[in-house]
Every structure is written in structure tokens, then in C-alpha cells.
Amino acid sequence: MLANYGYKDGSGDYFITINTDLCNGCGECVAVCPANIFIVVDEDPNDPMRDGPVAIVAEEKKKKLKYECNPCKPTQNRPPLPCVEACKTGAISHSW
Amino acid sequence: MQIEMREEKKQEFWRWKESNWKNPDIEWRSGKFITLGIDVGSVSSQAVVMVDGQIFAYSNMRTGSDSPHSARKALDFVLEATDMPEDRVDYCVGTGYGRVNVPMADRTITEIACHARGANFIYGPEVRTVLDVGGQDIKAIQCDEKGRVTNFLMNDKCAAGTGRGMEVFADLLGIAIDEVGERSFQVKEEPPPVSSTCVVYAKSEALGLLRKGWSREKVLAAYCRAMAERIYSLVERLGVKPQLAVTGGLAKNSGVIERLMFMIGLKPMNSKWDAQIAGAIGAALFGYALCQKGKGRKK
Amino acid sequence: MISAGIDCGAKKTKTVIMRDGKIAGKGIVLAGFDLDKAVHDSYKMALRQAGIRSEDVESIGGTGAGKEAVKNADELVNEIKAMARGAFYFFPDARTVVDVGAEEGRAAKLDEKGNAIDFAINEKCAAGAGTFIEAMARALETPLEEMGPLALKSDKQIPMNAQCVIFAESEVVGLIHAKTPKADISRAIHDAMASRIVSMIRRIGVNKEVVMLGGVAYNPAFVEAIRRELDLERLYVPDYPEFGMAVGAAVVAAEKAQGR
Structure with a gap:
């Protein structure tokens, strides 16, 4: 499953995407995100039939992504995102 | 008080x-x-x-x-x-x-x-795209023939395009929420959409339009159209795979749904059950x- | 050299008359529904204060969201440029400028000549502009100008969850019902707003010194919340922050007239 968590600002809609079929729940993304948006849970609340842990965007962060993810989206010289770099299975991607 | x-x-x-x-x-x-x-x-x-x-x-x-x-x-x-x-x-x-x-x-x-x-x-089982428009947020979901989610997206909580935004307008215009759909079609021709996305700014825009002499129905039509466009921009991002089902409270608002379906180019699905x-x-x-x-x- | 800068904001129209690089007069009126009249009135007000006749004004710069209404403008100045030049006029050391008005928030990074080299804008969401505090003041049944001083009385941090004005209104009403002290609610409102503005500033990177412009900069609690959130010693706020862009427009108009 592709889980897209996003926000809209003056310039468009943006999303952080977790491919839960690739995610192994290792938790590397949890450690590197400067805004602590990720958590790893044993039961995927979006996919009740899944077995095994998975990374999701924490409930209380979902509605704040516009502000939490913004500092990782500078207007120029964009570095790779820490979460995308840390994910060894390539499960995390983003749309900006 | x-x-x-x-x-x-x-x-x-x-x-x-x-x-x-x-x-x-x-x-x-x-x-x-x-x-x-x-x-x-x-x-x-x-x-x-x-x-x-x-x-x-x-x-x-x-x-x-x-x-x-x-x-x-x-x-x-x-x-x-x-x-x-x-x-x-x-x-x-x-x-x-x-x-x-x-x-x-x-x-x-x-x-x-x-x-x-x-x-x-x-x-x-023909449903491949589900659009859930609730009171607080919009979610676009793609699923397989078993109803298992394959792709979804949700936006941060902004009242634009949600049931809450529609309630604010029903309140502003003094039109009962279950009459919104019907009343929004009581216009001679479809007005352009309200240009502000943000509900707060859309509200002041609507007040300006009423002062300009627009009827409440015309303002409502303009807002329903803006809401349909807002929802459409989100669904478009995910891509619409037929058939498309709309769930959530807004599924009952024909003023938004019919305009949205026209943009998407599909007919809304019917069921005996309440969406x-x-x-x-x-x-x-x-x-x-x-x-x-x-x-x-x-x- | 006499020039004028007229800033047509969402809520107010501001005019500044400048003579040889100094502010000679200011005018400010509510924009209302007749922008042309607002432009005319604020311009006349500034001329009167400066004791200058309109025919002596050599160049007029218009800026702000409604700048098209400045019919007599010699130069239409884009908002980013106007805020950059305005901040640079007040504080030549300014390297980051933030302008929060009634309906828009903007941040820009400046070079040593006061030119904007990068910027970010929030123009479509009331949660990131002065409207947010105004709407919350209504929900709290507190006059807008008392919101800031009230917030400064609180030393308690309450997180606000809602990110949208519409949902935040219900949240504030909920806090009132839960008997939360008004001062703490007001602080929560300012903190929430500041964190949104700061995330916008962080996109362009914080570059000292930071200058704040726009009407919201009159609010001491808001300036303090931004300073805290940015973890800075101090922020620079001119005496009349809401005239910042008008000053910038007047500066640019003067430069153009002098062929610079």
C-alpha cells in the first residue's frame, strides 16, 4: 500500500509517501526525522490484515506536516531528505 | 452569551x-x-x-x-x-x-x-477509487477488488473542501444543510467558483458577492463549485480508476457531488445503503x- | 527628491511620503470595499502630514495585494522587493525579513544591498496571517489589541492541535468551556501562529539580523513568540512596522526617478 501523507501550501499539494509493501518496520526513519513525524507500530491501522510492524506518520503530526516538513523543503539547494536517505528498503519517497 | x-x-x-x-x-x-x-x-x-x-x-x-x-x-x-x-x-x-x-x-x-x-x-467489487469527504478532512483512496487499500492520500486538516466548510457557508447564507444541493442549482447560469481556497477568505469573498447583489443561491453555487474543484485537485493527484464511490456525509450533497462528477467525467454510483x-x-x-x-x- | 509609497494591503491602505531619504508623512485608512477611495484618502492624509503638495511628489510607487488600484503610480513594486527595501531602510544589517499582514505572511532573505535573494509566501491560508489572531480574539471575546498583553501574562504552554482557523475556533471554545484561563489560551494562540510563521522562515534559512514588518508586529506577544521559536537574542521591529512595505515602495520609486 502507498500511504501518502501530505499538505497544501500556496504553491501546491505535497506528500510524503510510505510504501508499506517495502517497509520492514526497522525504525531508521523514526530516528533521523528532525521533526519526529514517524512512529513504528505493530498493527497497521490502515491495513488491519497485515502482519508485522510498519512505519506510519504519527496521528498528532498528520495535520501539522505543512509546518513539520517545511524546514526539510528549503527553497533552494535542496539536500536529500533524511528520512528518504535513511530508509534502506526505499520505502519512503516525497513529492517535492 | x-x-x-x-x-x-x-x-x-x-x-x-x-x-x-x-x-x-x-x-x-x-x-x-x-x-x-x-x-x-x-x-x-x-x-x-x-x-x-x-x-x-x-x-x-x-x-x-x-x-x-x-x-x-x-x-x-x-x-x-x-x-x-x-x-x-x-x-x-x-x-x-x-x-x-x-x-x-x-x-x-x-x-x-x-x-x-x-x-x-x-x-x-468494481469500486477502485473511494473518496471520503467527512466533516474535517478529505481522503482519496484506491483499493483492490477485495476493498484492500492499495494507495491513499490525505491532506492536513484544513476546512476547505470539507463538510465543516459547507456548514460554515450554510450558516452564513442561512440555508439548511440538506437543502444546499438543490438550492445551489437554482441559478440561471453557473457562476465562476469562489476564488479563495481558505474558508475564512471565501467567507469574506462571499459577503462581498452578496453586497454586489448576488442571490444566496448564486453564492452557494459558486462555493459548491469551488469545493468540487478543491476535492478534484486532490483526487486528480491520486488518479481516478473507475468505479468511483463517494462516502462520508458530503456524499449526500448533490451540489458538490454532481459538479465534481462532471469534472471527473463519471457517474456517481448508487446503492440502497446510506453512504x-x-x-x-x-x-x-x-x-x-x-x-x-x-x-x-x-x- | 520627494517620493511616495502606497501599500494596498488586504485590510488597510498605507502611504508614506519620503523627502531626501527621510519619512516626511504617513497616512493609513481601512481599505473597505472601495480601494480607489482608500488609496486617495491615505495619500491625501500623508501629504497633509508632510505639508507637501501632490504636484511636488516626483515619483509614486505602489505595492501590496491591491496595488493595481494605485492608478497614479509611476512604478508598481512587487511585495517581496518592497518588504526587502523597507526592512533595509530601517535596519541596514537586516538579512532576513518577515512581514505578517492581515491576510498574508512572507519571509525573504536579503543580501548586503537589501535585495531579496530568496523568499517564501503564505498567501492562501488564514492560519498563517493576522486574520488568525483576529478570529481567535472573537472566539475569546477579547479586543484584538488586548490579545498580546494578555498572552504575555501567561507562563503556561498549551499546545493547540487545530491548524485551520475554522477548527481552531472550536478548539478555543472548547478551552473556554474547560475553564482554561484566557491568558493561557491567548498565549497558545500566539505560539501556534508563531510556529507556522517560523516554519516558513526556516524554509529560506534564518540569516541574522531578523526584521519584522507588517501590522502583526505591533503585537508584543507575537514578536516574543517568534523570537523564542527562532531562539534569537532579539528581533528588530521598526516603530511603524505596518508602513514597512510602503517605505520600501517609496524608496524604490525614488531610485527609479533618479535613474538608479
């Missing part, structure tokens, strides 16, 4: 009928697994009782300020329609924005999973699936 007055005024235009219903053809006593799905949304709450995966009874009510209480009320209201005792329920799944506050739930599952599963049940209970249906179905898998309540 001022706050109380405002709430009184809101109720007038917000009010929609609460209901409960029981399926006379189903006998709960002969059921193997009885599962309960409770969907506590920001605006409405639903409870669905299923007997072996078939809808036995449901209720649909307004959510109060207190989620645990709303869950309880929805459950009491559905049981009222039946002669089944509450302790006969094998498994209860809570979903919706207030899902963490469903005290009787054995497990909580997001409304994304539940609406996809529920839409699959209500509209059939607003899709989430609770999905929750009850997951409860049933978990019971069948032997993952039910540990007794």
Missing part, C-alpha cells in the same frame, strides 16, 4: 435527521459472529451491527463534544432498534477521527481502511474478518 447564541443559530441550519434501522430478515440468535463497528467522526457518529458479515442494524447520529459519549450514544441507539443484548457482541472495532475515544472497542482501525472496505461492501455508514460497515467487517481468522477477542 454570544457563543450560546451562535450555537443556537448553527443548529438551525446544520440539523439533519438522526436515524436507526434494523434488518427484519436477519435473526441474530442464529449468528456465529456478531461484530460491531463504531465510526466517530467530527460531525456524525455511526454504529453498525453485523451478523456474520451482513448488516443487521445501524444508527446515525450527530457527534457531541465528547467522543466517548458519542460512541456510547450511537451504540445505545442501534441496540434500541433491536432486541439483542449488548454482551452478545463478539468484537467491536472503532474508527473515525474519534476512534481512540471508543471505550468499548477491541481495536481501532483508521477510517481509510474502513471506508475502502465499506465502499466495497456497499457498492460492490454515511460506510466507515462503520467497514469496521464491523474487519471485526468479522479478525474473528474468522481466530484473531477475535481473547476470552
